[in-house]
Every structure is written in C-alpha cells, then in structure tokens.
Amino acid sequence: MESMIRDINLAPQGHDKINWVKNFMPVLNSLNEEFLKTKPLAGKKMVVTMHLEAKTAYLGLVLKNAGAEVVVTGSNPLSTQDDVAAALVEDGVTVYAWYNCTNEEYDMFLHKALDSKPDMIIDDGGDLVSLLHGERSDLAANILGGSEETTTGVIRLKALEAEGKLKFPMVAVNDAYCKYLFDNRYGTGQSTWDGIMRTTNLVVAGKNVVVAGYGWCGKGVAMRAKGMGANVIVTEVDPIKAIEAVFDGFRVMSMQEAAKIGDVFVTLTGCKDILTANHFKVMKSGAMMANAGHFDVEINKIDLEKLSTSKRTVRKNIEEFAFEDGRKVYLLAEGRLVNLAAGDGHPTEIMDLSFAVQALSALHIAQNHVNMDGKVYIMPDEVNKRIAKIKLEALDIAIDTLSKEQKTYLTQA
Numbered sequence: 001m002e003s004m005i006r007d008i009n010l011a012p013q014g015h016d017k018i019n020w021v022k023n024f025m026p027v028l029n030s031l032n033e034e035f036l037k038t039k040p041l042a043g044k045k046m047v048v049t050m051h052l053e054a055k056t057a058y059l060g061l062v063l064k065n066a067g068a069e070v071v072v073t074g075s076n077p078l079s080t081q082d083d084v085a086a087a088l089v090e091d092g093v094t095v096y097a098w099y100n101c102t103n104e105e106y107d108m109f110l111h112k113a114l115d116s117k118p119d120m121i122i123d124d125g126g127d128l129v130s131l132l133h134g135e136r137s138d139l140a141a142n143i144l145g146g147s148e149e150t151t152t153g154v155i156r157l158k159a160l161e162a163e164g165k166l167k168f169p170m171v172a173v174n175d176a177y178c179k180y181l182f183d184n185r186y187g188t189g190q191s192t193w194d195g196i197m198r199t200t201n202l203v204v205a206g207k208n209v210v211v212a213g214y215g216w217c218g219k220g221v222a223m224r225a226k227g228m229g230a231n232v233i234v235t236e237v238d239p240i241k242a243i244e245a246v247f248d249g250f251r252v253m254s255m256q257e258a259a260k261i262g263d264v265f266v267t268l269t270g271c272k273d274i275l276t277a278n279h280f281k282v283m284k285s286g287a288m289m290a291n292a293g294h295f296d297v298e299i300n301k302i303d304l305e306k307l308s309t310s311k312r313t314v315r316k317n318i319e320e321f322a323f324e325d326g327r328k329v330y331l332l333a334e335g336r337l338v339n340l341a342a343g344d345g346h347p348t349e350i351m352d353l354s355f356a357v358q359a360l361s362a363l364h365i366a367q368n369h370v371n372m373d374g375k376v377y378i379m380p381d382e383v384n385k386r387i388a389k390i391k392l393e394a395l396d397i398a399i400d401t402l403s404k405e406q407k408t409y410l411t412q413a
Contacts, residue, residue, distance in 0.1 A: 001071070001116060003089045004109065006082040006098040014087025017054035018061070025055070025352035026394030027387055028062055031359050035066035040363050042067030047118040049110065049128050050149060051079040051340050052097050055348055057088050059355040063362060064093055071116045073109045075124035077101045078333060078341035114139055120365055121146035122358055123170075125294045126156035133160065133167060145169040145365035145372060147358055151184070151215065152270045152294035157376050169372035171361040173354070177384040180216050183354040187346030188339065189220025192266060192292045193228070195343035199317045199332055200288065205229030210262035212255065213269035214241040217292060221266050222250055233258045255279060265289045266338075267298035277303040285327040290338040299335040317342040356387045 022029065035041070046063055050056045052074040064070045072088060074080035074097035085095045094116070096109035110127060114136050121128050123146060132140045145168050148154050154174045160166040173179050197204065209230040211222045222232050226249070234245040235255045242252050259265075259279035263286070267274045270293050280303060291298045305311060308321040319331045333341035345351070360383050365372070392399065402410070 001094045001112075003095045004098070004112065005085045005089055005095050008086045008089060010083035011086035011090045012083075014054075014057070014081070014083035014085070015090070017081070017084055018057050018087055021054045021058055021348045021351075024348040025058060025355070027352045027356040027390045028058060028359065030390050031356060032062045032065055035062060035359075039067035041120075041366055044068045044120055044144075044366060045116055045118045046070050046120045046122065046362070047113045047116060047128065048072045048122040049075045049113065050122060050124040051075055051337075051345055052085055052088075052095070053079065053081045053340070053345055054084050055345065055351040055355065057084045057093075059358060060088060060093050061091055062355075062359055064091070066359075066362075068120075068362075069116070070094070071096070071113045071118070073097050073113045074101070074106075075127065076337055076340060077103075077106055078336050079345070111136070117142055119144050120362060122149070122362070123147070123153055124149040126150075126153035129153070129157065129160070129170065133165065137167075140167040143168040144369040145171070147171040147173045147361040147365070149173050149179075149354070149358070150294050151180075151217070154376065155270060161374070161376050166374040166376070168374055169365065169369065169377055170375075171365065171377050171379060173357050173361055173379070176357045176379045177381075178353045178387045179357050182350050183346060184216035185220035185223075187220070187350040187354070188217040188268070188292055189224040190350075191339035191343055191346045192221050192268075192290070193224050195338040195341070196264070196266075196288075196290050196332065199315070199338070199342045204264075207231065207263040208233060208261050210235065210255075210258045210265045211250075212265065212267040212274045212298070213293070214238075214245045215268065215270075217268040219248075221268060221292065222248070226250070230264075233262065256282070259283050262287060265299075266292055268292045269298060270294060272297040273300050274298040276300045277307055280304055280307050280321075280323075280329065283327070283329050285329070288330045288332060289335070290332040291335050292338055294337065296335040299331065301331070301335055304329075304331065353387060353391060356390075357383070360387070 046068045060072050071094040080097045080099045096112045154172045209225040210233045212235045225232050232250045234250045234252050236242040260282045310322045314320045317333045322328050
C-alpha cells in the first residue's frame with residue numbers, strides 16, 4: 001500500500017525527533033527489545049489512529065518490530081507532524097496523514113487505512129470504531145480487538161457496549177492506572193499550558209483561569225495553573241467532583257458566572273457546548289479560550305461566528321472574534337486540542353507509560369482474543385505494576401517489598 005504524506009524529504013528531521021524521544025522512554029525501549037526477539041504480533045495487520053508526532057511514531061515502530069504490519073493515520077488534522085510522518089514511511093510503516101488536512105481528507109485517510117483489512121486497531125477518540133460500526137461494518141468481523149486511548153473514546157465504546165452493539169473487544173487504555181493517573185493529570189496539565197503559553201506568549205500569574213471539568217485532565221490543568229500563580233475557577237456538573245475542587249482550594253461556580261470574570265478558559269469535559277452564545281455575550285474583552293478535550297465541539301464555534309462582526313487570525317493559532325459592542329475574544333488552535341495543535345503534546349516520559357499500556361494491550365488481545373467478547377476491558381493490575389516497576393528501575397528508584405509475615409498479616413481473615 002502506498003502512503004499519502006506531505007513530503008518524504010522531511011524524513012531526516014522526523015528521524016531526529018523520534019530518536020530524541022527514545023532517550024526518555026525506558027519502558028517502551030524495554031518492550032521493544034523484548035518484541036524484537038519474540039515477534040508476538042507476527043502476521044497481524046494493525047491500524048493505528050493517533051496524534052502523529054514523535055512519541056506516537058515510536059509506538060508504531062515498536063508494534064512493527066513486534067511483527068505487525070502497521071498502518072498509521074492522524075487522529076486530529078492539526079496534530080500531525082509532516083516530518084515525523086515521512087520518517088515513519090522511510091522506516092517501513094504505511095502512513096495516511098498530513099498537517100492541516102481537510103475534513104474530507106481526514107475521512108479519506110481513515111478509509112484508506114481500513115482498506116488494509118486490519119486484524120487489530122488502536123483508536124484515539126473513537127472515529128475508527130465508529131466507521132467499523134457504520135460505513136465499514138463489513139470489516140468488523142475481521143477485527144480481533146483493539147484499544148482506545150481517550151476518555152471521549154471510552155465513553156463512546158461504553159455506549160455501544162450498553163446497547164449490545166460493540167462488535168469486538170476493546171481495551172480501555174484510558175482507564176488503566178498507568179495511563180490516567182499520569183497521562184491525564186501530569187501530561188495534560190503540563191502540555192495544555194505549554195500549548196497556551198507558547199501560542200500567546202502571555203503570563204499566567206494573576207489571571208482568572210476557568211477550568212471546565214474536574215476529571216483527571218481538569219485536575220492537572222488546574223494544579224499547574226495554581227502553581228503558576230493563577231486564580232483558578234472550576235466549573236462542574238458532578239457534585240462530588242465540585243466538592244473535591246473546593247477542598248483542593250479552588251473556587252467553584254456555574255459557567256455563566258465564571259464567563260463574566262474569566263481571562264483564560266480551558267475546556268476538558270469530553271462533552272459539547274461548554275462555552276456557547278450565552279457565555280460569549282458576557283465575556284470580558286481579551287478573554288482567551290482553549291480546548292483540551294478530544295473533539296472541537298466544547299467551544300461552540302458556530303455561536304461564536306454568529307455573534308461576531310469580524311474574524312481574523314492575529315497570530316499563529318489565535319483567531320480574534322470582534323463583537324458589535326467592541327469586545328474581542330480569542331480562540332486558540334481552532335478549538336481543537338491546544339496541547340497538540342499548538343504544541344508537541346504530552347511530555348515524553350509520561351507517554352512512555354501510556355504507550356507501554358497500548359503495546360501490552362495489543363499483546364493481550366493477540367494472545368487472548370478467542371476468550372474475549374464484544375465488551376470494554378480494563379488491563380489487569382499486574383500489567384500496570386509491570387510498567388511501573390520498569391519505570392522505577394529506569395529512574396534508579398528502589399521501593400520496599402512485603403515480608404512473608406506481612407503478606408500473611410494482610411491476607412488473613
């Protein structure tokens with residue numbers, strides 16, 4: 001199958017990026033060494049749809065080294081890095097992706113990837129699974145199973161499972177301890193602010209930062225904002241999470257009230273219409289909006305355009321919307337994932353953990369699919385502990401072990 005990328009001549013720069021991240025991914029390096037010897041995915045065809053940057057590329061190469069025939073597409077039009085895509089092609093991976101593709105091109109890439117008739121998939125947000133349960137349902141019977149990277153994707157999977165419509169087993173990688181405890185909290189927390197800060201070149205300290213959603217991603221973004229001196233406001237629909245935010249030291253209020261005083265808004269809910277016309281009408285002039293949820297539906301761009309009298313790009317990844325009363329508000333990265341569309345995504349050491357879960361999920365499916373149904377699965381605890389132990393060893397950190405007597409004490413009736 002012939003790849004579709006922007007420019008193969010960009011490959012040298014892409015190789016440099018991939019080689020850089022390898023230095024900081026000891027868990028994936030360990031699995032790569034093992035897979036090169038054992039080839040546990042030999043004969044398997046895999047489609048990987050994720051944010052196509054250096055860390056994801058290395059995961060694709062690890063799967064290839066495990067024996068799989070790998071096809072990669074991007075899961076977001078603005079997160080694909082053309083040089084990394086070119087490097088992957090030079091390394092023998094089929095790629096269908098380029099930066100800033102249109103919606104039509106994005107769909108075409110997904111379809112071309114599925115034309116390979118994969119045995120296994122890795123999805124990021126649920127678009128592959130959606131196609132395999134819709135337009136390309138003829139291929140579903142071939143799928144042994146797959147894994148899902150995101151909260152949004154897992155929500156979609158669980159909805160299919162609840163309706164009895166999920167056609168093959170899917171591992172909820174997002175729900176693995178070694179994913180959400182680190183990736184969602186520390187990864188999103190740092191990378192979201194990296195994207196916002198490099199895009200705006202403005203200070204965070206002293207600003208009213210409104211964080212919509214206090215799940216693990218929201219916790220991370222709020223924690224980092226607080227650490228940089230922001231006045232953090234949290235909005236929530238879950239009363240338990242709202243109380244947690246209060247006890248963590250944050251102000252909690254409705255979005256309608258927060259909209260009046262916020263300087264920077266960050267949405268991380270996985271839902272739609274978090275910021276709408278009612279909020280835009282009361283925002284301060286100069287307010288900035290960024291999304292760190294998977295899809296670009298959390299900030300209602302249709303409402304924003306209807307209310308505005310003019311729209312223009314004032315800086316790369318910043319669109320200015322002017323209102324009739326003279327106010328101006330700013331949307332970052334077209335409302336797409338700001339940490340990837342306007343940055344390099346999560347820190348490498350964090351993705352080392354997440355992608356180790358992905359690699360071991362693929363191994364688990366390959367070895368156990370005959371005993372798995374069309375359900376959403378969570379990786380066994382021993383897999384998370386294996387990943388954590390490798391990471392600790394790489395960091396030269398030792399921990400205690402229970403004595404025989406202690407184990408007996410903890411397990412006795």
